[in-house]
Amino acid sequence: MRLDSPLALTATAWYPEGRQTVEEAVAAGDIPAKTARELGYTSLPVSEDTAPPDMAVEAAHQALALSGARAERLSLVLHASVHHQGHDAWSAPHYIARRIGADNAVPIGLLQQCNGGAVGIELAASRLQGDPDAGPALVTTADRFLMPSWHRWLSDYGMAAGDAATAVLVDRAGGPTGPGRAPDLLLHSLATRAASELEVMHRGDDGLNATPMGHSPMIDVRRTKRAFIKAYGVDFFLKTAADRIRGVVEEALAAAGLTGDDPRLRHAVIPRLGSKAMAEAYIPPLTDVTSAEVLDLGRATGHVGAGDLNASLADLARTDLLTPGSHALVLNGGGGFTFTAVVVSKC
Structure with missing residues (x-):
């Protein structure tokens, strides 16, 4: 955008x-x-x-x-x-x-x-x-x-x-x-792309039930992910996610007038998922596009539901991670799947 x-x-x-x-x-x-x-x-x-x-x-x-x-x-x-x-x-x-x-x-x-x-x-x-x-x-x-x-x-x-x-x-x-x-x-650009073919990862083999919590007494995403991997394999997710991640990063940088190696781009901020998941799914396609320093802000917060990207904006705003005029790209993804990247600079 x-x-x-x-x-x-x-x-x-x-x-x-x-x-x-x-x-x-x-x-x-x-x-x-x-x-x-x-x-x-x-x-x-x-x-x-x-x-x-x-x-x-x-x-x-x-x-x-x-x-x-x-x-x-x-x-x-x-x-x-x-x-x-x-x-x-x-x-x-x-x-x-x-x-x-x-x-x-x-x-x-x-x-x-x-x-x-x-x-x-x-x-x-x-x-x-x-x-x-x-x-x-x-x-x-x-x-x-x-x-x-x-x-x-x-x-x-x-x-x-x-x-x-x-x-x-x-x-x-x-x-x-x-x-x-x-x-x-300052928000300079946004890019969002979906991968609706991955919605099954959070549904698995389950039918659509009539009442909340009808599939299990506790939310169990591990169960649906096991069914997804059995049916489609891990590589299907990794390749699809990598394609969308590269796409949103390239689009957001271009819309902000930046290249991946632009010295004004100080950080590339990743979601607040686990370290292994980040290393496997998010960091490889991200570093394909930009040489900016990868920044992980979630080790003491965990994954904060719908707010990972927004929490990272708060960290960029409330700390000295950015100096005035320097930029950061903030990347996020969510089940469905949808991936978003934004480019911001410090005032």
Whole structure:
């Protein structure tokens, strides 16, 4: 997606105080030591008391305060999640909008699995480019992975799940977000490509049931992935994913006016999956396209559901990983499958 002009981003992430270290998880029998080494995480944030929409509200308040934007000026509140949000047959996005005072915004929920936060930023950018009267858009994500429905260490291969929320305010650069406040980052381009032929990875041999959790009492993505591998083989996934990853990286860099070896491109940020999964599926096609330093920001957070890319934007915004004028490419993917890359620079 080529932008008419760079968009302003203010990005924050909220993490609970509770944590489970990998040593504690191994000692408790939550994960085998060999699997823990392959994942490469040091700890996972754990929210026992705060529900995901309330986590999103906390992150949203932070983003609004930092940007100086007024909640009543928001045109969209886009909320993405992977797991249960705290109630059934109910709209978490409307709850978040009400809690932050975004009374004029249209709340929209996104079910894009682990790429939901990234797609939210793309939809926000499209709204701002397509409607000159639209106010800023807020993209939130929040997920919490608790038993008995989700085993944060063992419900899936290649990742462990941490509890977190993110908020990214998307606005026009130089727009009236607040009294003289500069944005954290400038968004220069986005690219998204899908691989719908991979949706079966999260469905396996299962039929479509009539009630939630009808296939098993705990979400078990390992079971569906085993069925996928038996039917299609690992190489089918790796080749398909590599094709889409190279495609989104090339497209995002070109739309931002950068080459893969451009000295302005400081980092190429990868998703917050396990180290082995990153080495096998994401890093090879990424490094085919760019020589930028690969940056892994997820060792102390785990995979944060729909918010990996957005959490990495928050890290880029709130630290000195980037200097003013330097760029980063942030890559993400989510079940379905959909892959997104964005290019940002530090203000």
